[in-house]
Amino acid sequence: MRNPYIVGGWVKGASHYGRRGLISHLLDGPNNALWAVGTRRMGKTSLLRQIEALTLTHSQYVPLFVDLQGISTRAELNRELYYALEEAADRFEPHGVDVAALRAADEITLLRAMRRQLLAANRVLLLLIDEAEALVTIGKMDPALLQQLRKNFLIGAGLRVIMVSTKILLQLNDQDAAWDTSPFLNGFAPRNLTGLDPVAAEMLIRQSQSPTPVTVSDQTIDAIRAEAGDHPYLVQMICQRLWQEDNSLRELTPADLIVDDMLAGFFQHDFRYLSAGERRILLAVSQAGLLSETAVREATGLSEPESAGFVFGLVKLGYLRVIHNQLAVGNQLLDAWLKQNRARLEQQISSAISDGSSQQILQAGRREEMQLLQDQLTLLRSNLAELELQRVQFGIQVPLSLINSINLTRRDIGRLEDQLAHLADGLASPHTSYMPAR
Missing domain, CATH: 3.40.50.300 (P-loop containing nucleotide triphosphate hydrolases)
Incomplete structure (x- = not known):
């Protein structure tokens, strides 16, 4: 196979x-x-x-x-x-x-x-x-x-x-x-273009849309997602390393998380596309492991509006993620590369992309994100209303598949409502956190 x-x-x-x-x-x-x-x-x-x-x-x-x-x-x-x-x-x-x-x-x-x-x-x-x-x-x-x-x-x-x-x-x-x-x-x-949502990331790992889905434990799925930060390329790269001839994934080991030359090249390009302020934040978070947004400002000397805007963009693009209301590097592979190359990267703070241009596009991106979430919420609420109507028509013998669809739709609505509320509070609020798909 x-x-x-x-x-x-x-x-x-x-x-x-x-x-x-x-x-x-x-x-x-x-x-x-x-x-x-x-x-x-x-x-x-x-x-x-x-x-x-x-x-x-x-x-x-x-x-x-x-x-x-x-x-x-x-x-x-x-x-x-x-x-x-x-x-x-x-x-x-x-x-x-x-x-x-x-x-x-x-x-x-x-x-x-x-x-x-x-x-x-x-x-x-x-x-x-x-x-x-x-x-x-x-x-x-x-x-x-x-x-x-x-x-x-x-x-x-x-x-x-x-x-x-x-x-x-x-x-x-x-x-x-x-x-x-x-x-x-x-x-x-x-x-x-963010990382995959939790459900899509799990489906990718399981190859749920394939005629022959992959056999994998829930624990291995969570480990892959945590290491890759739901980045689609990194998820597939790790899964490719773990795949076995019986169409299953073995457990993750440290040897599967080596940053090879090709991956290092990708990370170098991604770092190059950040503005000076964004680079300072990413390096500060990597050095500390976990940082609050207040600590990020203290570590970088950026103003609150500057820091808030950059944090929003870095989270959206997967450079950072939110863990227990603190900021961490977006995935473990990127974090390993940052730590290995820290001395050299600290000398590469100057960027061809200005902080001002980055902030300008982040403001526009936040408005677009809010509109997208609102559009998705409208659609999900309409779908939920139709599902609830179907449930009423079944009386007391509601199919399990319909109950599952209703519960999944409600969960998605809750997740999007939470994201929209964070965005409405300002750029400093994280748009998403790492969460298990289940």
């Missing part, structure tokens, strides 16, 4: 776990321009590929996935955009898009033509942009092009843009400061 855990590649369909609430918000929310930001290996490409797969038969959207990895010039952007359209021609041509006729079009003309032709067919172009960090290099070489792209991305009717990247894209805020118009990212609703 093949090892079912996929490490290093993107996934979709039954291999994709969690993110249902986020995907619903990205597709059905009020914003037509969205930016999902996450650390390396947090599942950014998988998110877009899953959205693409889900919308192939959508009554409104026609998806176009564009990968900007390695793109640095306008000509390369133009070629990649057309190649993406050419590969997906079978989904566009039935709606009146003449793909061959757009071969010689520049990127702006191509986007406008696709949008206009789809609008005539009562469809919306769903532009899915992976590796959006390339826009930083493109913008340095051709700021006028970046302004034109922004204008077209934010046009509204007939086009929804979802782009994913690491925080390095925040460099655009400083890079575009000289523009007479608004900076590129203004108008994009930011969404943080």
